[in-house]
Amino acid sequence: MALLQLSEPGMSAAPHQHRLAVGIDLGTTNSLVATVRNGIAVCLNDAEGRAMLPSVVRYRADGGVTVGREAMQAQTVDPRNTITSVKRFMGRGLRDVAYIESTPYDFVDAPGMVRLRTVQGPKSPVEVSAEILRTLRQRAEASLGGELTGAVITVPAYFDDAQRQATKDAAGLAGLNVLRLLNEPTAAAIAYGLDNAAEGVYAVYDLGGGTFDISILRLSRGVFEVLATNGDAALGGDDFDHRLFCWSLDRARIEPPSAQDLRRLLARSREAKELLSHASEAPIVCTLGSGEEVNLKVGRDEFASITANLVKKTLAPVRKALRDAGMRAEDIKGVVMVGGATRMPHVQKAVAEFFGQEPLTNLDPDKVVALGAAKQANALAGNRSADEDWLLLDVIPLSLGLETMGGLAEKVIPRNSTIPVARAQEFTTYKDGQTAMAFHVVQGERELVSDCRSLARFELRGIPPMVAGAARIRVTFQVDADGLLSVSAREMSSGVEASVIIKPSYGLTDQEIADMLKSGFEHAGEDMGARALREQQVEARRLAEATRHALEADGELLEPSAREAIEHLLTELETTAAGSDTGAIKQATAALNRGTEDFAAARMDKSIRSALAGRNIDQLEV
Amino acid sequence: MSIDLHKDYFELFGLPRGYRIDKDALERSYLALQQQVHPDRHAHLPDAERRRALQWATRVNEGFQTLRRSLARARYLLDLAGVDAALETNTAMSPEFLMEQMEWREAVSEAHEAGDVDELEHLHRRLRTAAKTVEDELAALFDDRHDLEAAAETVRRLMFLEKLDQEIDEALAALES
Numbered sequence: 001m002a003l004l005q006l007s008e009p010g011m012s013a014a015p016h017q018h019r020l021a022v023g024i025d026l027g028t029t030n031s032l033v034a035t036v037r038n039g040i041a042v043c044l045n046d047a048e049g050r051a052m053l054p055s056v057v058r059y060r061a062d063g064g065v066t067v068g069r070e071a072m073q074a075q076t077v078d079p080r081n082t083i084t085s086v087k088r089f090m091g092r093g094l095r096d097v098a099y100i101e102s103t104p105y106d107f108v109d110a111p112g113m114v115r116l117r118t119v120q121g122p123k124s125p126v127e128v129s130a131e132i133l134r135t136l137r138q139r140a141e142a143s144l145g146g147e148l149t150g151a152v153i154t155v156p157a158y159f160d161d162a163q164r165q166a167t168k169d170a171a172g173l174a175g176l177n178v179l180r181l182l183n184e185p186t187a188a189a190i191a192y193g194l195d196n197a198a199e200g201v202y203a204v205y206d207l208g209g210g211t212f213d214i215s216i217l218r219l220s221r222g223v224f225e226v227l228a229t230n231g232d233a234a235l236g237g238d239d240f241d242h243r244l245f246c247w248s249l250d251r252a253r254i255e256p257p258s259a260q261d262l263r264r265l266l267a268r269s270r271e272a273k274e275l276l277s278h279a280s281e282a283p284i285v286c287t288l289g290s291g292e293e294v295n296l297k298v299g300r301d302e303f304a305s306i307t308a309n310l311v312k313k314t315l316a317p318v319r320k321a322l323r324d325a326g327m328r329a330e331d332i333k334g335v336v337m338v339g340g341a342t343r344m345p346h347v348q349k350a351v352a353e354f355f356g357q358e359p360l361t362n363l364d365p366d367k368v369v370a371l372g373a374a375k376q377a378n379a380l381a382g383n384r385s386a387d388e389d390w391l392l393l394d395v396i397p398l399s400l401g402l403e404t405m406g407g408l409a410e411k412v413i414p415r416n417s418t419i420p421v422a423r424a425q426e427f428t429t430y431k432d433g434q435t436a437m438a439f440h441v442v443q444g445e446r447e448l449v450s451d452c453r454s455l456a457r458f459e460l461r462g463i464p465p466m467v468a469g470a471a472r473i474r475v476t477f478q479v480d481a482d483g484l485l486s487v488s489a490r491e492m493s494s495g496v497e498a499s500v501i502i503k504p505s506y507g508l509t510d511q512e513i514a515d516m517l518k519s520g521f522e523h524a525g526e527d528m529g530a531r532a533l534r535e536q537q538v539e540a541r542r543l544a545e546a547t548r549h550a551l552e553a554d555g556e557l558l559e560p561s562a563r564e565a566i567e568h569l570l571t572e573l574e575t576t577a578a579g580s581d582t583g584a585i586k587q588a589t590a591a592l593n594r595g596t597e598d599f600a601a602a603r604m605d606k607s608i609r610s611a612l613a614g615r616n617i618d619q620l621e622v
Numbered sequence: 623m624s625i626d627l628h629k630d631y632f633e634l635f636g637l638p639r640g641y642r643i644d645k646d647a648l649e650r651s652y653l654a655l656q657q658q659v660h661p662d663r664h665a666h667l668p669d670a671e672r673r674r675a676l677q678w679a680t681r682v683n684e685g686f687q688t689l690r691r692s693l694a695r696a697r698y699l700l701d702l703a704g705v706d707a708a709l710e711t712n713t714a715m716s717p718e719f720l721m722e723q724m725e726w727r728e729a730v731s732e733a734h735e736a737g738d739v740d741e742l743e744h745l746h747r748r749l750r751t752a753a754k755t756v757e758d759e760l761a762a763l764f765d766d767r768h769d770l771e772a773a774a775e776t777v778r779r780l781m782f783l784e785k786l787d788q789e790i791d792e793a794l795a796a797l798e799s
Contacts, residue, residue, distance in 0.1 A: 019666070179665055223653050316798045323791065382666030391657055418687070420661060420680045480676060481661040546667050593669040600670035604659065604678055611658040 019149040021179065021381035022140045023187070023373025026129065026153055026167065028087040028209030028236060029340065031055050032367060033136040034374035035144065036383070041191065041371040044143045052366060053139075055209075057131045058082040059118040067135040076267070079104035079259040081118045085238055086132075088210045089114050089125040090170075091162030091506045098234050099242055102266075104259035112506045113166065126170045126508060127516055133174035134520070147534065149542075150179040152377040154369050156211035157183035158231030158317075158397045160443050161455050161485055162506035168482070169513055173520050175531060179380040181482040184208070185215035186226055186394050187372030188338040192363060193219045194375060194390065200333035201227070201325075205351055205359065206369075207314065208339040210236040214318045216325040216332070222390040228324035228416045229397050230317035237273075237341035240307050244269040244298065247306050248284050252294045261288045268294075276300050277343045304346040311350045318354065324416050335359040340366050393418050396483055402475065403440035403449045412477045415445065419483055424476040426492075433465040437473055441487055441504060455504035460489040462498035529582070536585045540577035543589055544570060547596060550603060557602040569595045630702060631685035641699060641764035643689060652686045692757050693784050696764070696777045705770045719779060726786050734793040742797075746790050753783045 022044070025032045030052040034043045043051035046068075058071035059081045066074070075082040083105070089097060094109040106117040115122040133153075140148060153176070155167050164181055171178045185204035192198065198219050206213040213231040217224055245266050249257075257265060264286045272282035276298070284296040322328065335351060337359045342348065351359050376392065378384065395418055401411040402425070413423045429437065437460045444452030463471055472493040479485050490499040518528060547570055555563060573588040632639040635651040657663070659678035664671050688694045715723075726749070733741040756779055763773040 180662070221653070223656075319798050320795055323794065376662075380662060380665035389657075391653075391660055392662060393656060393660070418683045420676050421683055422680045478676075478680070481679075542666070543668050546671075550667075550671075596668055597670045597674075600668065600674045603671065604674045607658040608655060608678070611654045 018383055019381040020140075020144045020146050021149050021151065021374075021377040021383065022136075022144075023152045023182075023370050023375070023377045024133065024136055024154065024176075025184070025187075025370035025373060026087065026133065026155075026170075027055055027369075028085050028211065028238065029055055030209070030366065031132050031136060032370035033140050034367070034370040035140065036374050036378035039385070039388075041374040041378075043367055043370055044140055046139055051370075053132065053135060054084075055086065055132050056082060056084045057086065057128050059120040059123065061119045063120065065120075065131055067131050076260055076263045079263045080106060081120075083116060083118075083123070083128050085210055086125050086128040088234065088238070089116075090129065091160070091164075091166040092125075096234075098239075102242060102245070102262060104262055112162070113508065124508060124512075124516070126166050126513075127173065127520070129167070129170035130173035130516075130520060133171055133176060137174055137176055147538070148176065149381050149538070150177040150377065152180045152182050152187075152373045152380065153178060154182050154184045154187050154373050156206075156208070156231065156233055157185050157213040157215055157229040158211065158233045160233070160398055160453055161400075161483075161504050162453065163233065164483055165504065166506055166508075168484070169508065172513070173516055177535070178482075179377055181484075182373055182376055183213070183215065183226075183229065183394055183397075183483075184211075184369045185213045185229065185336075185338060186217070186224065186392060187370075187376065188336055188368045189215065189217050189219070189224055189372070190375055190390075190392065191368045191372035192336050192360070193217075193224060194388075195363075198334070201327060201331055202334050202336060203318070203321075203332045203355065204336045204338060205314075205318070205342065206231075206338035207341040207347060208236050209341070210234070210238050212236060212314050212317065214314070214321045216321050216327060223393065224390065225393045226395045226418075227327070228321045229395055230321035230324070231397070232313065232317060235310065235313060237339070239310055240273055240341065240344070241266060241270045243307050243310065244273055244284075244303065247298070248294065248296055251296055254288070254292065254294070258289055264288070265294065272298055273303065273344070276303050277345060300345070307346070311347055314347075315350065315354055329355050332357075336363075336368075337361055338365050338368055394481075394483070395419060396421070396479055398443050399445055400441070400443050400455075400477055400479070400485060401452070403442060407449045408447060409442050409444070409449045409452050412475075413479065417479075419479050420481050422476060422478040424474050427473045427475060428469050429463065429466065429471040429473075430468055432468050434468070434471070435463045435465055436461045437463065437489075439475060439487070439489060441477075441485070441502075443485075455485065456487065456502050458487070458489070458500055458502045460491065460498055460500050462496070463491045464494045464496045464498075466494070533580060533582045533585075536582050536589070537577050540573055540585050540589050543592055544574055544577070547592060550596075550599065554599075554603050554606060557606065558599060562598070566592075566595055566599065631689055631698065634682070634685050635689065637689070639699070639702070641692075641696060641761045643695065645690070648686070648689055652682065655682045692753075692760070693777070693780050696760055696773070696780065699764055700770065700774055700777065703770055705774055715778065715782075719782075723782055723786070727789075730786065730789055730793060734797070737797055739794065739797055742790055742794050746787070746794075749783060749787055749790065753780065753787070756780050756783060 022033050022035045032043055032051050034041055045051050053068045054072045056071040058066045058074050071082055091113055094107055094114050108115040108117055108122050115124050153167060153171055155164055168178055185206045188204050201218050204215045211233050212235040215229040216227045218227055248265055248269060268284045268286050272284050275282035280300045282298055286294050332355055335355050342365050348359060395416045397415060399411045399415045400413045401409045404410045412425055413421055440457050441455045442449055442452040443455050446452050471491055473489055474492050475489045477485060477487055486501060486503050488499060488501040490497055569592040573592050576584050576588040635648055659675055659682055661675045661679055664675040688698050729745055760773060760776050763769050763776060
C-alpha cells in the first residue's frame with residue numbers, strides 16, 4: 001500500500017486545517033444535521049438539546065417564518081399555512097401526489113411542480129425545504145463557530161432526477177454549498193459499515209416518513225459498492241398514519257372533516273401508531289370543531305391488519321433489488337433497518353421473515369442517515385485521515401432513455417448502473433435536407449413514454465443539409481456522482497458541428513430561483529452581496545490552497561514555463577481575493593481553473609500509474 | 623509511460639487481452655483505479671481536477687462493465703479486432719438453434735401466463751447452464767483457435783440467450799408487482 005500513498009488524492013492537503021462540513025438528513029417528518037468531530041460523527045442539537053427538527057414550516061401572517069417544533073404546534077390552528085411532509089411534493093406535479101385530498105393545503109398547479117398558496121403567497125416546495133435547510137445551517141454554524149465549507153444532503157435512493165435537482169436547488173437557496181447528494185440507504189450503510197467494520201453483502205431497508213428504499217450493497221475492504229437499489233418514492237410512515245386516520249373516520253362514523261379536524265385526527269393517528277410500537281393498544285381521542293367527540297381504541301393486531309398491504313408493498317421492490325443484484329435472500333449477511341417507520345413491530349417481523357434473520361437494530365434508525373452523511377461530508381471536504389480510506393460506489397435507481405418512434409422509450413442507461421456513467425447513442429436524419437432534430441429525455445422502467453417521467457425536451461439545430469440517413473447525430477447521456485443527468489447532442493459526420501447540452505428541469509426557471517434566492521436572504525436578514533463575496537473568497541482560497549499543494553506534490557510534472565504560468569495566475573488570484581470585488585475574484589478563480597487543466601490531467605495519469613503499480617504489488621504479495 | 627483516456631480496457635486494467643479473464647484481478651484493478659480517480663476523492667480539489675476525475679471514473683466504470691460481462695467482453699474483443707459482426711442486422715441462424723429458441727420462448731410465456739414463479743426460476747437456471755456452454759465455446763474460439771468469424775456467430779447466439787434472460791426477468795418482475 002505504500003506506493004498508493006505517493007499522491008493519495010482524497011487526503012487532507014494540510015492536516016492542521018479542518019474544514020467545516022456537515023451531513024444533512026432532509027426527512028419527510030424530521031430533519032437532522034451531523035458533523036465529524038475528532039473523528040467521530042455526532043448529531044448537532046438545537047438550544048434545547050434536541051437533534052431532530054420536525055420538517056414543518058409555518059408562514060405567518062406577520063411575514064415571519066417558523067420552522068420545527070413551534071411550527072408543528074401551530075398546525076391545528078393554522079393548517080393551511082403550516083406545511084408538513086413537504087418532501088412528498090418535491091419535484092412533483094399535482095397529479096403525482098398521493099392522498100392530495102387529505103392534505104389541508106391550497107395547491108396551485110404549476111408546470112413541473114406544485115405550489116402551495118400561503119398567507120405569504122404561493123410557495124414552491126423548494127422554498128419550503130430551503131427554510132428547513134437554512135434552520136439546520138444556522139444551527140450548525142452556531143454550533144461549529146464558523147461558515148460551512150459544504151454539506152452532503154441525503155435523498156431517497158429512489159428519487160428521480162427532478163426530485164434530486166429540486167433538493168439541490170433548495171440547498172442553494174438555503175446558502176449551502178452541496179458537496180454531494182447522497183442516497184439515504186447508502187449513508188446508513190456507511191455509518192453502519194464503518195462502525196462495525198462489516199464485510200459482505202448487506203441489505204438496507206429504509207422506510208421513512210414518506211419514502212421507501214431498499215439497497216443491496218457489497219462491503220469489502222473499505223469499498224461500499226451498491227449492487228442494486230429499488231423502492232417507492234411515495235410510500236412511508238405517513239401512509240400508515242393515513243390508513244389509521246381513515247379507519248378512525250370510518251369507526252367514528254364522521255363526515256370528511258374540516259382542515260383543522262383533519263390535522264387533529266391525523267396527529268392523533270400518528271401518536272397511536274407510535275404508541276403501538278411499545279403497547280398492545282392505543283387510544284385515539286379528540287374533540288372535533290363541531291364539539292363532537294372521537295373516542296376510539298386500536299389494538300396492535302388490528303393496526304397490523306389494516307396496514308398489512310402497505311408492508312407487503314415494500315417487499316416487491318426488495319425482490320426486484322435482489323434480482324438486479326443477482327442475489328438471493330439467503331446471500332444477505334445482515335439487514336440494516338433505517339427510518340422511524342421501521343420501529344413498527346409488524347414491519348420488523350415481515351422483514352425478518354423475508355430474509356430469514358432478525359434485522360440489525362443496534363443503531364438509531366432516526367440518526368444513522370445523518371451520521372453517514374456527516375462521514376461522507378468530512379471525506380469530501382478533504383478532512384479524511386489516513387485510516388479513513390474508504391470509497392463509495394453508488395448507482396442510478398431508474399433507467400434513463402429517449403423517446404423513439406411510436407411513443408416508445410428506449411433505454412440509454414439502464415437502472416443500477418454505477419455512477420458516474422456516460423453512454424452514447426447514434427441517430428440519423430430521416431428526411432433529405434433535414435437541419436433540426438427533436439429529442440425527448442425520459443426516466444423510468446416502463447415501455448411507453450407516457451408511463452415514464454419526462455425529464456427534458458430539446459432540439460439540435462444547425463445540422464448541415466444532407467441526404468436522409470447521412471447525418472450522424474451522437475446523443476450522450478452523462479450522469480455525475482450526484483446522480484444528476486446532463487445530455488448533449490452533436491452532429492459528427494460533417495466538419496460543421498452543431499451541439500447542445502441540456503440539464504433536465506422540473507418547472508422552476510433560473511430567474512425564479514434567482515428571485516427566490518434574493519427574497520430568501522432578505523427574509524433571513526442576511527446580506528446577499530456580503531455572503532456572495534465571502535463564498536467567492538472561500539472558493540478562491542480553497543482553490544489557491546489546493547493548487548499550491550498540487551505544485552508541491554507534483555510540480556516536477558510541469559515544464560518550468562508552465563509552472564511559472566500557473567504561479568502567476570495563483571498570485572493574481574490571491575491578490576484579487578484579498579479585495580472585495582466579487583466579480584474579479586470569480587474571474588481570477590476561473591482563470592486559474594482553466595490554467596491548470598493540463599496539470600490536472602498529468603496528475604491524474606500519475607495517480608493511475610501508481611494505482612496499477614499498487615495492484616501489481618498486491619498481486620505479488622498474494 | 624503515459625496513460626490516456628482512450629487506452630483499451632484490458633491495458634487500463636492491466637490484464638492480458640482475451641476472452642478468459644481473471645475476475646478477481648479485474649475487480650482488484652477496478653477498485654484500485656476507482657480509489658484513485660473517483661470524483662469523491664477529488665471533491666475538494668480544483669474544477670479542472672474534478673472534471674478530469676469525472677471523465678476517468680466514467681471510463682473506468684464503462685471498462686469494468688464491459689470486461690465483467692461475457693457478452694459485452696466478447697463484443698468488445700470483436701470490436702478491438704475490427705470484426706464487423708453485424709450483430710444487429712444478421713439474424714441468420716441455424717434452423718435447430720431457432721427451433722430451440724422458439725421452444726424457450728413458449729415455455730417462458732406459458733409460465734408467465736400461468737403465473738408460475740417456480741417454473742420461471744427453473745427456466746432461469748436452465749438458461750444459465752445453456753449460456754455457460756456457449757461461453758465455454760467462445761473462450762475456445764477466441765483464446766485457443768483465434769477464429770473470429772466463428773466467434774462472431776457464437777456471439778450472436780449468446781445475444782439471443784441474453785434476450786431470453788431479460789424476458790424471464792421481466793416476466794418475474796411483472797408477476798411480483
